Amino acid sequence: MPAYEITIGEASRRSGVKVPTIRFYERIGLLPAPARSEGNRRQFDDNDLNRLKFIRHARELGFDMADIRELLAMTEEPQSSCHDADSIAGRHLREIEQRIERLTALRGELQRMVEGCGHGQVCECRVIQILADHDNCRSDVH
Amino acid sequence: MPAYEITIGEASRRSGVKVPTIRFYERIGLLPAPARSEGNRRQFDDNDLNRLKFIRHARELGFDMADIRELLAMTEEPQSSCHDADSIAGRHLREIEQRIERLTALRGELQRMVEGCGHGQVCECRVIQILADHDNCRSDVH
DNA sequence: CCTTGCTCCTATAGCCGCTATAGGAATTAG
């Protein structure tokens, strides 16, 4: 069967990647420029669709563009070692773990703030006080 | 005692906010434009320093600029109700909790990926497989 | 007094990963 013509709108619906984002991915070279119809519309195929879904999934998992480029390149050489994929994922896992730790510490601080707030005046508000109390925390948070 | 002249560099060291970032905060109106010396250097005072520390702490806690503007405005009206500060912090706390949840789910998926990887070829790599397996997750992640 | 090297100044561009807008052209539905 001949590949059924997939417009950008349909590719968007079927991949979960928004139309302008698909064009953006093409511009930055994450997605190969697809064929065009007579009227200059993009015509995607199943390969493109798979690539888009792959990208979306990786983005949902928080991989950045550089990582995704590497992972995509690997899928194109299925015989090569998966050591790199493993180490990208492992590094990312450690980053996520650190973010969870930081956010958990942060949640503690916010909980203390909100619980300590007596709902009175700003001058005795724990939320404001903690923010103004500058020497009790050093961490960077993202 | 007269306020000791604080240069931008010293303000940076003492607040933990980088020099270009201080200038940036001034430009976007988060920090009032300070007095200038004869040679056109910024001269900060203890008030500015406190404001910078407040901003840094709030940024570390992940508050965005709009929230920080509101919180700063509140500190200037200490008689007013702290209901708003409380609700900003509460809303932020809920956001953080959601981020923790998402990241925890994500960590699980990444752990499964990394553990499942047999360190062999890409064609049988679990990391790549999970990414290419498009229909097993719907969440948005930030 | 003069040079060296540091800090400071402004203005502008770039980062990431999109998202929005303007101003059209082509296709599709009724």
Added chain:
DNA sequence: CTAATTCCTATAGCGGCTATAGGAGCAAGG
């Protein structure tokens, strides 16, 4: 045949900085 929808390109903007270029001021050593 028209009206609505989809598509096209190009460009600017978002948040929250960070980097760069091209100077000017200032403090310390020779």
